[in-house]
Amino acid sequence: MNQDSAIPVSKLMKSTKTKKLKNHSYAPLAGYLFISPWLIGFVILTVWPMVQSLYYTFTDFSLLSPPRWVGMQNFKEISEDRYFYNSLKVTFTFVLTSVPGRLIFALLVALLLNKKIKGISFYRTIIYLPSLIGGSVAVAVLWKNIFGINGFINHIVPLLGIEPKNWIGTPGTALGTLVTLSVWQFGSAMIIFLAGLKQIPSELYEASDVDGASRLRQFFTVTLPLLSPVIFFNLIMSVINSFQSFTAAFVVTNGGPLNSTEMYALYLYQKAFATLHMGYASALAWILLVIVAIATAINFIASKYWVFYENDAGGRR
Structure with missing residues:
Protein backbone atom coordinates (compact mmCIF):
# COMPACT_ATOMS: atom_id res chain seq x y z
CA MET A 1 0.00 0.00 0.00
CA VAL A 51 -58.36 19.38 29.56
CA GLN A 52 -61.70 20.66 28.24
CA SER A 53 -63.59 18.61 30.83
CA LEU A 54 -61.44 20.06 33.61
CA TYR A 55 -62.25 23.56 32.40
CA TYR A 56 -65.98 22.82 32.11
CA THR A 57 -65.92 21.60 35.71
CA PHE A 58 -65.75 25.24 36.81
CA THR A 59 -68.35 26.52 34.36
CA ASP A 60 -72.09 26.56 33.74
CA PHE A 61 -72.25 24.91 30.31
CA SER A 62 -75.37 23.53 28.64
CA LEU A 63 -74.10 22.84 25.07
CA LEU A 64 -76.66 25.40 23.85
CA SER A 65 -74.79 28.44 25.17
CA PRO A 66 -71.13 29.35 25.75
CA PRO A 67 -69.65 28.16 29.05
CA ARG A 68 -69.86 30.69 31.90
CA TRP A 69 -67.27 30.59 34.69
CA VAL A 70 -68.86 29.80 38.07
CA GLY A 71 -65.85 28.59 40.05
CA MET A 72 -66.65 25.93 42.66
CA GLN A 73 -70.42 26.29 42.29
CA ASN A 74 -70.83 22.86 40.65
CA PHE A 75 -69.06 21.12 43.52
CA LYS A 76 -71.19 23.01 46.04
CA GLU A 77 -74.36 21.84 44.29
CA ILE A 78 -73.04 18.28 44.14
CA SER A 79 -72.43 18.27 47.91
CA GLU A 80 -76.12 19.12 48.41
CA ASP A 81 -77.45 16.68 45.77
CA ARG A 82 -79.15 13.65 47.34
CA TYR A 83 -79.21 11.85 44.00
CA PHE A 84 -75.42 12.11 43.88
CA TYR A 85 -75.14 10.35 47.23
CA ASN A 86 -77.67 7.75 46.13
CA SER A 87 -75.62 7.00 42.99
CA LEU A 88 -72.52 6.62 45.15
CA LYS A 89 -74.35 4.21 47.46
CA VAL A 90 -75.65 2.13 44.55
CA THR A 91 -72.27 2.07 42.81
CA PHE A 92 -70.31 1.06 45.92
CA THR A 93 -72.86 -1.66 46.67
CA PHE A 94 -72.50 -2.91 43.10
CA VAL A 95 -68.69 -2.88 43.26
CA LEU A 96 -68.46 -4.59 46.64
CA THR A 97 -70.79 -7.40 45.56
CA SER A 98 -70.03 -7.92 41.88
CA VAL A 99 -66.22 -7.80 41.99
CA PRO A 100 -65.71 -10.58 44.59
CA GLY A 101 -68.46 -12.66 42.95
CA ARG A 102 -66.91 -12.36 39.51
CA LEU A 103 -63.38 -13.12 40.69
CA ILE A 104 -64.40 -16.12 42.78
CA PHE A 105 -66.55 -17.57 40.01
CA ALA A 106 -63.85 -16.93 37.38
CA LEU A 107 -61.22 -18.64 39.54
CA LEU A 108 -63.41 -21.69 40.16
CA VAL A 109 -64.12 -22.08 36.45
CA ALA A 110 -60.42 -21.62 35.64
CA LEU A 111 -59.54 -24.39 38.08
CA LEU A 112 -62.03 -26.70 36.36
CA LEU A 113 -60.72 -25.81 32.90
CA ASN A 114 -57.13 -26.41 34.00
CA LYS A 115 -57.74 -30.15 34.04
CA LYS A 116 -56.18 -32.36 31.37
CA ILE A 117 -59.25 -33.96 29.85
CA LYS A 118 -60.33 -34.71 26.31
CA GLY A 119 -61.89 -31.77 24.48
CA ILE A 120 -60.86 -29.20 27.11
CA SER A 121 -60.04 -26.59 24.45
CA PHE A 122 -63.60 -26.80 23.14
CA TYR A 123 -65.02 -26.28 26.64
CA ARG A 124 -62.76 -23.27 27.21
CA THR A 125 -63.96 -21.70 23.98
CA ILE A 126 -67.64 -22.28 24.73
CA ILE A 127 -67.34 -20.84 28.24
CA TYR A 128 -65.38 -17.80 27.06
CA LEU A 129 -67.72 -16.95 24.16
CA PRO A 130 -70.30 -14.99 26.25
CA SER A 131 -67.55 -12.60 27.34
CA LEU A 132 -66.99 -11.51 23.75
CA ILE A 133 -70.46 -9.97 23.73
CA GLY A 134 -70.92 -9.64 27.47
CA GLY A 135 -70.94 -5.83 27.61
CA SER A 136 -73.12 -5.30 24.57
CA VAL A 137 -76.58 -3.77 24.41
CA ALA A 138 -77.94 -7.02 22.95
CA VAL A 139 -76.96 -8.99 26.05
CA ALA A 140 -78.45 -6.30 28.30
CA VAL A 141 -81.75 -6.56 26.40
CA LEU A 142 -81.61 -10.35 26.69
CA TRP A 143 -80.99 -10.05 30.43
CA LYS A 144 -83.97 -7.72 30.75
CA ASN A 145 -86.18 -10.34 29.12
CA ILE A 146 -84.76 -13.18 31.22
CA PHE A 147 -85.56 -11.41 34.50
CA GLY A 148 -88.81 -9.83 33.32
CA ILE A 149 -92.19 -10.75 34.73
CA ASN A 150 -92.68 -13.31 31.96
CA GLY A 151 -89.02 -14.19 31.66
CA PHE A 152 -87.13 -17.46 31.91
CA ILE A 153 -86.27 -17.05 35.59
CA ASN A 154 -89.92 -16.93 36.62
CA HIS A 155 -90.47 -20.25 34.83
CA ILE A 156 -87.85 -22.08 36.90
CA VAL A 157 -88.02 -20.46 40.36
CA PRO A 158 -91.31 -22.23 41.24
CA LEU A 159 -89.38 -25.51 41.00
CA LEU A 160 -87.19 -24.18 43.82
CA GLY A 161 -90.14 -23.11 45.92
CA ILE A 162 -89.67 -19.41 45.17
CA GLU A 163 -92.58 -17.22 44.19
CA PRO A 164 -92.23 -15.54 40.76
CA LYS A 165 -91.85 -11.76 40.83
CA ASN A 166 -90.80 -8.83 38.69
CA TRP A 167 -87.11 -9.05 39.52
CA ILE A 168 -86.22 -5.90 37.56
CA GLY A 169 -89.22 -3.89 38.73
CA THR A 170 -88.68 -4.54 42.46
CA PRO A 171 -86.25 -2.19 44.29
CA GLY A 172 -84.95 -4.97 46.51
CA THR A 173 -83.94 -7.28 43.65
CA ALA A 174 -83.25 -4.97 40.69
CA LEU A 175 -79.62 -4.30 41.61
CA GLY A 176 -79.11 -8.02 42.18
CA THR A 177 -79.98 -8.73 38.56
CA LEU A 178 -77.22 -6.33 37.46
CA VAL A 179 -74.77 -7.93 39.87
CA THR A 180 -75.66 -11.35 38.44
CA LEU A 181 -75.05 -10.05 34.93
CA SER A 182 -71.65 -8.70 35.98
CA VAL A 183 -70.67 -12.02 37.58
CA TRP A 184 -71.80 -13.85 34.43
CA GLN A 185 -69.31 -11.77 32.44
CA PHE A 186 -66.37 -13.60 34.03
CA GLY A 187 -64.63 -14.77 30.85
CA SER A 188 -61.80 -12.25 30.69
CA ALA A 189 -60.81 -12.80 34.31
CA MET A 190 -61.11 -16.56 33.82
CA ILE A 191 -58.69 -16.55 30.88
CA ILE A 192 -56.13 -14.57 32.89
CA PHE A 193 -56.54 -16.91 35.86
CA LEU A 194 -56.09 -19.90 33.55
CA ALA A 195 -52.87 -18.42 32.17
CA GLY A 196 -51.63 -17.87 35.72
CA LEU A 197 -52.45 -21.46 36.72
CA LYS A 198 -50.43 -22.71 33.75
CA GLN A 199 -47.36 -20.88 35.10
CA ILE A 200 -47.37 -22.63 38.49
CA PRO A 201 -44.63 -25.31 38.46
CA SER A 202 -46.01 -28.83 38.70
CA GLU A 203 -43.04 -29.78 40.90
CA LEU A 204 -44.59 -27.83 43.77
CA TYR A 205 -47.74 -29.94 43.64
CA GLU A 206 -45.66 -33.11 43.43
CA ALA A 207 -43.66 -32.06 46.48
CA SER A 208 -46.82 -31.28 48.44
CA ASP A 209 -48.22 -34.70 47.47
CA VAL A 210 -45.13 -36.31 48.93
CA ASP A 211 -45.70 -34.33 52.14
CA GLY A 212 -49.26 -35.65 52.27
CA ALA A 213 -51.04 -32.36 51.58
CA SER A 214 -54.66 -32.63 50.52
CA ARG A 215 -56.06 -30.89 47.42
CA LEU A 216 -57.66 -28.23 49.59
CA ARG A 217 -54.42 -27.57 51.44
CA GLN A 218 -52.54 -27.38 48.13
CA PHE A 219 -55.02 -24.78 46.95
CA PHE A 220 -54.40 -22.51 49.94
CA THR A 221 -50.65 -23.09 50.34
CA VAL A 222 -49.52 -23.40 46.72
CA THR A 223 -52.12 -22.18 44.25
CA LEU A 224 -53.38 -19.02 45.93
CA PRO A 225 -49.97 -17.59 46.98
CA LEU A 226 -48.44 -18.13 43.54
CA LEU A 227 -51.59 -16.88 41.83
CA SER A 228 -51.86 -13.76 44.02
CA PRO A 229 -50.23 -11.39 41.43
CA VAL A 230 -52.82 -12.52 38.87
CA ILE A 231 -55.62 -12.11 41.41
CA PHE A 232 -54.34 -8.63 42.17
CA PHE A 233 -54.33 -7.67 38.48
CA ASN A 234 -57.86 -8.97 37.96
CA LEU A 235 -58.98 -7.18 41.12
CA ILE A 236 -57.66 -3.81 39.94
CA MET A 237 -59.21 -4.15 36.48
CA SER A 238 -62.55 -5.37 37.85
CA VAL A 239 -62.80 -2.51 40.36
CA ILE A 240 -62.06 0.11 37.71
CA ASN A 241 -64.55 -1.40 35.24
CA SER A 242 -67.25 -1.80 37.88
CA PHE A 243 -67.06 1.84 38.93
CA GLN A 244 -67.64 2.77 35.29
CA SER A 245 -70.53 0.34 34.75
CA PHE A 246 -73.18 1.94 32.55
CA THR A 247 -74.68 -0.22 29.78
CA ALA A 248 -76.51 -2.72 31.98
CA ALA A 249 -78.02 -0.07 34.25
CA PHE A 250 -79.06 2.05 31.27
CA VAL A 251 -80.62 -0.72 29.17
CA VAL A 252 -81.98 -3.15 31.76
CA THR A 253 -83.40 -0.79 34.40
CA ASN A 254 -82.58 2.80 33.32
CA GLY A 255 -81.80 3.56 36.95
CA GLY A 256 -85.12 2.31 38.32
CA PRO A 257 -87.12 1.35 40.13
CA LEU A 258 -87.01 4.27 42.59
CA ASN A 259 -83.38 4.99 41.62
CA SER A 260 -82.30 1.66 43.14
CA THR A 261 -80.00 0.92 40.19
CA GLU A 262 -78.92 4.44 39.30
CA MET A 263 -75.20 3.87 38.91
CA TYR A 264 -72.78 6.77 39.11
CA ALA A 265 -71.97 6.61 35.38
CA LEU A 266 -75.67 6.54 34.55
CA TYR A 267 -76.34 9.57 36.75
CA LEU A 268 -73.45 11.38 35.08
CA TYR A 269 -74.89 10.55 31.65
CA GLN A 270 -78.33 11.84 32.63
CA LYS A 271 -76.89 15.12 33.87
CA ALA A 272 -74.80 15.54 30.71
CA PHE A 273 -77.23 14.53 27.96
CA ALA A 274 -80.71 14.52 29.51
CA THR A 275 -80.56 17.85 31.36
CA LEU A 276 -77.58 19.25 29.37
CA HIS A 277 -75.71 20.28 32.52
CA MET A 278 -72.29 19.58 31.03
CA GLY A 279 -70.39 21.57 33.63
CA TYR A 280 -72.09 19.65 36.43
CA ALA A 281 -71.45 16.35 34.63
CA SER A 282 -67.77 17.24 34.14
CA ALA A 283 -67.44 17.82 37.87
CA LEU A 284 -69.05 14.41 38.48
CA ALA A 285 -66.59 12.81 36.07
CA TRP A 286 -63.57 14.24 37.89
CA ILE A 287 -64.97 13.15 41.24
CA LEU A 288 -65.29 9.63 39.81
CA LEU A 289 -61.66 9.81 38.64
CA VAL A 290 -60.57 10.69 42.18
CA ILE A 291 -62.69 7.89 43.69
CA VAL A 292 -61.23 5.29 41.31
CA ALA A 293 -57.70 6.59 41.94
CA ILE A 294 -58.18 6.31 45.71
CA ALA A 295 -59.64 2.80 45.41
CA THR A 296 -56.72 1.74 43.21
CA ALA A 297 -54.18 3.27 45.60
CA ILE A 298 -55.75 1.45 48.57
CA ASN A 299 -55.52 -1.84 46.68
CA PHE A 300 -51.85 -1.22 45.86
CA ILE A 301 -51.05 -0.35 49.47
CA ALA A 302 -52.88 -3.41 50.78
CA SER A 303 -51.28 -5.68 48.17
CA LYS A 304 -47.97 -5.81 50.07
CA TYR A 305 -49.71 -7.87 52.76
CA TRP A 306 -51.16 -10.57 50.51
CA VAL A 307 -49.52 -10.48 47.06
CA PHE A 308 -46.51 -12.79 46.76
CA TYR A 309 -43.88 -12.88 44.02
CA GLU A 310 -41.69 -15.88 43.30
CA ASN A 311 -38.49 -13.88 42.71
CA ASP A 312 -38.77 -11.74 45.87
CA ALA A 313 -36.77 -12.46 48.97
CA GLY A 314 -38.94 -14.38 51.34
CA GLY A 315 -41.59 -14.65 48.66
CA ARG A 316 -43.29 -11.46 49.79
CA ARG A 317 -43.60 -8.21 47.98
Whole structure:
Protein backbone atom coordinates (compact mmCIF):
# COMPACT_ATOMS: atom_id res chain seq x y z
CA MET A 1 0.00 0.00 0.00
CA ASN A 2 1.25 3.46 -0.84
CA GLN A 3 2.07 5.38 2.32
CA ASP A 4 0.65 8.62 0.86
CA SER A 5 -2.73 6.99 0.19
CA ALA A 6 -3.03 5.41 3.62
CA ILE A 7 -5.81 6.88 5.79
CA PRO A 8 -4.68 7.84 9.31
CA VAL A 9 -6.21 5.68 12.04
CA SER A 10 -7.41 8.73 13.99
CA LYS A 11 -9.21 10.12 10.95
CA LEU A 12 -10.83 6.73 10.24
CA MET A 13 -12.03 6.42 13.85
CA LYS A 14 -13.40 9.96 13.74
CA SER A 15 -15.32 9.21 10.52
CA THR A 16 -16.80 6.00 11.98
CA LYS A 17 -17.81 7.83 15.16
CA THR A 18 -19.51 10.56 13.13
CA LYS A 19 -21.52 7.98 11.16
CA LYS A 20 -22.60 6.27 14.38
CA LEU A 21 -23.71 9.58 15.86
CA LYS A 22 -25.70 10.40 12.75
CA ASN A 23 -27.37 7.00 12.77
CA HIS A 24 -28.06 7.34 16.49
CA SER A 25 -29.66 10.76 16.03
CA TYR A 26 -32.07 9.39 13.42
CA ALA A 27 -33.19 6.43 15.57
CA PRO A 28 -35.46 8.35 18.02
CA LEU A 29 -36.91 10.33 15.11
CA ALA A 30 -37.87 7.13 13.32
CA GLY A 31 -39.45 5.76 16.49
CA TYR A 32 -41.56 8.88 17.02
CA LEU A 33 -42.55 8.77 13.36
CA PHE A 34 -43.90 5.24 13.69
CA ILE A 35 -45.89 5.97 16.88
CA SER A 36 -47.08 9.39 15.68
CA PRO A 37 -50.57 8.12 14.63
CA TRP A 38 -51.15 6.83 18.15
CA LEU A 39 -49.69 9.98 19.74
CA ILE A 40 -51.88 12.24 17.61
CA GLY A 41 -54.97 10.18 18.44
CA PHE A 42 -54.06 10.15 22.14
CA VAL A 43 -53.65 13.93 22.28
CA ILE A 44 -56.78 14.70 20.25
CA LEU A 45 -59.11 12.02 21.66
CA THR A 46 -57.87 11.74 25.26
CA VAL A 47 -55.66 14.59 26.50
CA TRP A 48 -57.56 17.48 24.91
CA PRO A 49 -61.03 16.23 26.01
CA MET A 50 -59.68 15.82 29.55
CA VAL A 51 -58.36 19.38 29.56
CA GLN A 52 -61.70 20.66 28.24
CA SER A 53 -63.59 18.61 30.83
CA LEU A 54 -61.44 20.06 33.61
CA TYR A 55 -62.25 23.56 32.40
CA TYR A 56 -65.98 22.82 32.11
CA THR A 57 -65.92 21.60 35.71
CA PHE A 58 -65.75 25.24 36.81
CA THR A 59 -68.35 26.52 34.36
CA ASP A 60 -72.09 26.56 33.74
CA PHE A 61 -72.25 24.91 30.31
CA SER A 62 -75.37 23.53 28.64
CA LEU A 63 -74.10 22.84 25.07
CA LEU A 64 -76.66 25.40 23.85
CA SER A 65 -74.79 28.44 25.17
CA PRO A 66 -71.13 29.35 25.75
CA PRO A 67 -69.65 28.16 29.05
CA ARG A 68 -69.86 30.69 31.90
CA TRP A 69 -67.27 30.59 34.69
CA VAL A 70 -68.86 29.80 38.07
CA GLY A 71 -65.85 28.59 40.05
CA MET A 72 -66.65 25.93 42.66
CA GLN A 73 -70.42 26.29 42.29
CA ASN A 74 -70.83 22.86 40.65
CA PHE A 75 -69.06 21.12 43.52
CA LYS A 76 -71.19 23.01 46.04
CA GLU A 77 -74.36 21.84 44.29
CA ILE A 78 -73.04 18.28 44.14
CA SER A 79 -72.43 18.27 47.91
CA GLU A 80 -76.12 19.12 48.41
CA ASP A 81 -77.45 16.68 45.77
CA ARG A 82 -79.15 13.65 47.34
CA TYR A 83 -79.21 11.85 44.00
CA PHE A 84 -75.42 12.11 43.88
CA TYR A 85 -75.14 10.35 47.23
CA ASN A 86 -77.67 7.75 46.13
CA SER A 87 -75.62 7.00 42.99
CA LEU A 88 -72.52 6.62 45.15
CA LYS A 89 -74.35 4.21 47.46
CA VAL A 90 -75.65 2.13 44.55
CA THR A 91 -72.27 2.07 42.81
CA PHE A 92 -70.31 1.06 45.92
CA THR A 93 -72.86 -1.66 46.67
CA PHE A 94 -72.50 -2.91 43.10
CA VAL A 95 -68.69 -2.88 43.26
CA LEU A 96 -68.46 -4.59 46.64
CA THR A 97 -70.79 -7.40 45.56
CA SER A 98 -70.03 -7.92 41.88
CA VAL A 99 -66.22 -7.80 41.99
CA PRO A 100 -65.71 -10.58 44.59
CA GLY A 101 -68.46 -12.66 42.95
CA ARG A 102 -66.91 -12.36 39.51
CA LEU A 103 -63.38 -13.12 40.69
CA ILE A 104 -64.40 -16.12 42.78
CA PHE A 105 -66.55 -17.57 40.01
CA ALA A 106 -63.85 -16.93 37.38
CA LEU A 107 -61.22 -18.64 39.54
CA LEU A 108 -63.41 -21.69 40.16
CA VAL A 109 -64.12 -22.08 36.45
CA ALA A 110 -60.42 -21.62 35.64
CA LEU A 111 -59.54 -24.39 38.08
CA LEU A 112 -62.03 -26.70 36.36
CA LEU A 113 -60.72 -25.81 32.90
CA ASN A 114 -57.13 -26.41 34.00
CA LYS A 115 -57.74 -30.15 34.04
CA LYS A 116 -56.18 -32.36 31.37
CA ILE A 117 -59.25 -33.96 29.85
CA LYS A 118 -60.33 -34.71 26.31
CA GLY A 119 -61.89 -31.77 24.48
CA ILE A 120 -60.86 -29.20 27.11
CA SER A 121 -60.04 -26.59 24.45
CA PHE A 122 -63.60 -26.80 23.14
CA TYR A 123 -65.02 -26.28 26.64
CA ARG A 124 -62.76 -23.27 27.21
CA THR A 125 -63.96 -21.70 23.98
CA ILE A 126 -67.64 -22.28 24.73
CA ILE A 127 -67.34 -20.84 28.24
CA TYR A 128 -65.38 -17.80 27.06
CA LEU A 129 -67.72 -16.95 24.16
CA PRO A 130 -70.30 -14.99 26.25
CA SER A 131 -67.55 -12.60 27.34
CA LEU A 132 -66.99 -11.51 23.75
CA ILE A 133 -70.46 -9.97 23.73
CA GLY A 134 -70.92 -9.64 27.47
CA GLY A 135 -70.94 -5.83 27.61
CA SER A 136 -73.12 -5.30 24.57
CA VAL A 137 -76.58 -3.77 24.41
CA ALA A 138 -77.94 -7.02 22.95
CA VAL A 139 -76.96 -8.99 26.05
CA ALA A 140 -78.45 -6.30 28.30
CA VAL A 141 -81.75 -6.56 26.40
CA LEU A 142 -81.61 -10.35 26.69
CA TRP A 143 -80.99 -10.05 30.43
CA LYS A 144 -83.97 -7.72 30.75
CA ASN A 145 -86.18 -10.34 29.12
CA ILE A 146 -84.76 -13.18 31.22
CA PHE A 147 -85.56 -11.41 34.50
CA GLY A 148 -88.81 -9.83 33.32
CA ILE A 149 -92.19 -10.75 34.73
CA ASN A 150 -92.68 -13.31 31.96
CA GLY A 151 -89.02 -14.19 31.66
CA PHE A 152 -87.13 -17.46 31.91
CA ILE A 153 -86.27 -17.05 35.59
CA ASN A 154 -89.92 -16.93 36.62
CA HIS A 155 -90.47 -20.25 34.83
CA ILE A 156 -87.85 -22.08 36.90
CA VAL A 157 -88.02 -20.46 40.36
CA PRO A 158 -91.31 -22.23 41.24
CA LEU A 159 -89.38 -25.51 41.00
CA LEU A 160 -87.19 -24.18 43.82
CA GLY A 161 -90.14 -23.11 45.92
CA ILE A 162 -89.67 -19.41 45.17
CA GLU A 163 -92.58 -17.22 44.19
CA PRO A 164 -92.23 -15.54 40.76
CA LYS A 165 -91.85 -11.76 40.83
CA ASN A 166 -90.80 -8.83 38.69
CA TRP A 167 -87.11 -9.05 39.52
CA ILE A 168 -86.22 -5.90 37.56
CA GLY A 169 -89.22 -3.89 38.73
CA THR A 170 -88.68 -4.54 42.46
CA PRO A 171 -86.25 -2.19 44.29
CA GLY A 172 -84.95 -4.97 46.51
CA THR A 173 -83.94 -7.28 43.65
CA ALA A 174 -83.25 -4.97 40.69
CA LEU A 175 -79.62 -4.30 41.61
CA GLY A 176 -79.11 -8.02 42.18
CA THR A 177 -79.98 -8.73 38.56
CA LEU A 178 -77.22 -6.33 37.46
CA VAL A 179 -74.77 -7.93 39.87
CA THR A 180 -75.66 -11.35 38.44
CA LEU A 181 -75.05 -10.05 34.93
CA SER A 182 -71.65 -8.70 35.98
CA VAL A 183 -70.67 -12.02 37.58
CA TRP A 184 -71.80 -13.85 34.43
CA GLN A 185 -69.31 -11.77 32.44
CA PHE A 186 -66.37 -13.60 34.03
CA GLY A 187 -64.63 -14.77 30.85
CA SER A 188 -61.80 -12.25 30.69
CA ALA A 189 -60.81 -12.80 34.31
CA MET A 190 -61.11 -16.56 33.82
CA ILE A 191 -58.69 -16.55 30.88
CA ILE A 192 -56.13 -14.57 32.89
CA PHE A 193 -56.54 -16.91 35.86
CA LEU A 194 -56.09 -19.90 33.55
CA ALA A 195 -52.87 -18.42 32.17
CA GLY A 196 -51.63 -17.87 35.72
CA LEU A 197 -52.45 -21.46 36.72
CA LYS A 198 -50.43 -22.71 33.75
CA GLN A 199 -47.36 -20.88 35.10
CA ILE A 200 -47.37 -22.63 38.49
CA PRO A 201 -44.63 -25.31 38.46
CA SER A 202 -46.01 -28.83 38.70
CA GLU A 203 -43.04 -29.78 40.90
CA LEU A 204 -44.59 -27.83 43.77
CA TYR A 205 -47.74 -29.94 43.64
CA GLU A 206 -45.66 -33.11 43.43
CA ALA A 207 -43.66 -32.06 46.48
CA SER A 208 -46.82 -31.28 48.44
CA ASP A 209 -48.22 -34.70 47.47
CA VAL A 210 -45.13 -36.31 48.93
CA ASP A 211 -45.70 -34.33 52.14
CA GLY A 212 -49.26 -35.65 52.27
CA ALA A 213 -51.04 -32.36 51.58
CA SER A 214 -54.66 -32.63 50.52
CA ARG A 215 -56.06 -30.89 47.42
CA LEU A 216 -57.66 -28.23 49.59
CA ARG A 217 -54.42 -27.57 51.44
CA GLN A 218 -52.54 -27.38 48.13
CA PHE A 219 -55.02 -24.78 46.95
CA PHE A 220 -54.40 -22.51 49.94
CA THR A 221 -50.65 -23.09 50.34
CA VAL A 222 -49.52 -23.40 46.72
CA THR A 223 -52.12 -22.18 44.25
CA LEU A 224 -53.38 -19.02 45.93
CA PRO A 225 -49.97 -17.59 46.98
CA LEU A 226 -48.44 -18.13 43.54
CA LEU A 227 -51.59 -16.88 41.83
CA SER A 228 -51.86 -13.76 44.02
CA PRO A 229 -50.23 -11.39 41.43
CA VAL A 230 -52.82 -12.52 38.87
CA ILE A 231 -55.62 -12.11 41.41
CA PHE A 232 -54.34 -8.63 42.17
CA PHE A 233 -54.33 -7.67 38.48
CA ASN A 234 -57.86 -8.97 37.96
CA LEU A 235 -58.98 -7.18 41.12
CA ILE A 236 -57.66 -3.81 39.94
CA MET A 237 -59.21 -4.15 36.48
CA SER A 238 -62.55 -5.37 37.85
CA VAL A 239 -62.80 -2.51 40.36
CA ILE A 240 -62.06 0.11 37.71
CA ASN A 241 -64.55 -1.40 35.24
CA SER A 242 -67.25 -1.80 37.88
CA PHE A 243 -67.06 1.84 38.93
CA GLN A 244 -67.64 2.77 35.29
CA SER A 245 -70.53 0.34 34.75
CA PHE A 246 -73.18 1.94 32.55
CA THR A 247 -74.68 -0.22 29.78
CA ALA A 248 -76.51 -2.72 31.98
CA ALA A 249 -78.02 -0.07 34.25
CA PHE A 250 -79.06 2.05 31.27
CA VAL A 251 -80.62 -0.72 29.17
CA VAL A 252 -81.98 -3.15 31.76
CA THR A 253 -83.40 -0.79 34.40
CA ASN A 254 -82.58 2.80 33.32
CA GLY A 255 -81.80 3.56 36.95
CA GLY A 256 -85.12 2.31 38.32
CA PRO A 257 -87.12 1.35 40.13
CA LEU A 258 -87.01 4.27 42.59
CA ASN A 259 -83.38 4.99 41.62
CA SER A 260 -82.30 1.66 43.14
CA THR A 261 -80.00 0.92 40.19
CA GLU A 262 -78.92 4.44 39.30
CA MET A 263 -75.20 3.87 38.91
CA TYR A 264 -72.78 6.77 39.11
CA ALA A 265 -71.97 6.61 35.38
CA LEU A 266 -75.67 6.54 34.55
CA TYR A 267 -76.34 9.57 36.75
CA LEU A 268 -73.45 11.38 35.08
CA TYR A 269 -74.89 10.55 31.65
CA GLN A 270 -78.33 11.84 32.63
CA LYS A 271 -76.89 15.12 33.87
CA ALA A 272 -74.80 15.54 30.71
CA PHE A 273 -77.23 14.53 27.96
CA ALA A 274 -80.71 14.52 29.51
CA THR A 275 -80.56 17.85 31.36
CA LEU A 276 -77.58 19.25 29.37
CA HIS A 277 -75.71 20.28 32.52
CA MET A 278 -72.29 19.58 31.03
CA GLY A 279 -70.39 21.57 33.63
CA TYR A 280 -72.09 19.65 36.43
CA ALA A 281 -71.45 16.35 34.63
CA SER A 282 -67.77 17.24 34.14
CA ALA A 283 -67.44 17.82 37.87
CA LEU A 284 -69.05 14.41 38.48
CA ALA A 285 -66.59 12.81 36.07
CA TRP A 286 -63.57 14.24 37.89
CA ILE A 287 -64.97 13.15 41.24
CA LEU A 288 -65.29 9.63 39.81
CA LEU A 289 -61.66 9.81 38.64
CA VAL A 290 -60.57 10.69 42.18
CA ILE A 291 -62.69 7.89 43.69
CA VAL A 292 -61.23 5.29 41.31
CA ALA A 293 -57.70 6.59 41.94
CA ILE A 294 -58.18 6.31 45.71
CA ALA A 295 -59.64 2.80 45.41
CA THR A 296 -56.72 1.74 43.21
CA ALA A 297 -54.18 3.27 45.60
CA ILE A 298 -55.75 1.45 48.57
CA ASN A 299 -55.52 -1.84 46.68
CA PHE A 300 -51.85 -1.22 45.86
CA ILE A 301 -51.05 -0.35 49.47
CA ALA A 302 -52.88 -3.41 50.78
CA SER A 303 -51.28 -5.68 48.17
CA LYS A 304 -47.97 -5.81 50.07
CA TYR A 305 -49.71 -7.87 52.76
CA TRP A 306 -51.16 -10.57 50.51
CA VAL A 307 -49.52 -10.48 47.06
CA PHE A 308 -46.51 -12.79 46.76
CA TYR A 309 -43.88 -12.88 44.02
CA GLU A 310 -41.69 -15.88 43.30
CA ASN A 311 -38.49 -13.88 42.71
CA ASP A 312 -38.77 -11.74 45.87
CA ALA A 313 -36.77 -12.46 48.97
CA GLY A 314 -38.94 -14.38 51.34
CA GLY A 315 -41.59 -14.65 48.66
CA ARG A 316 -43.29 -11.46 49.79
CA ARG A 317 -43.60 -8.21 47.98
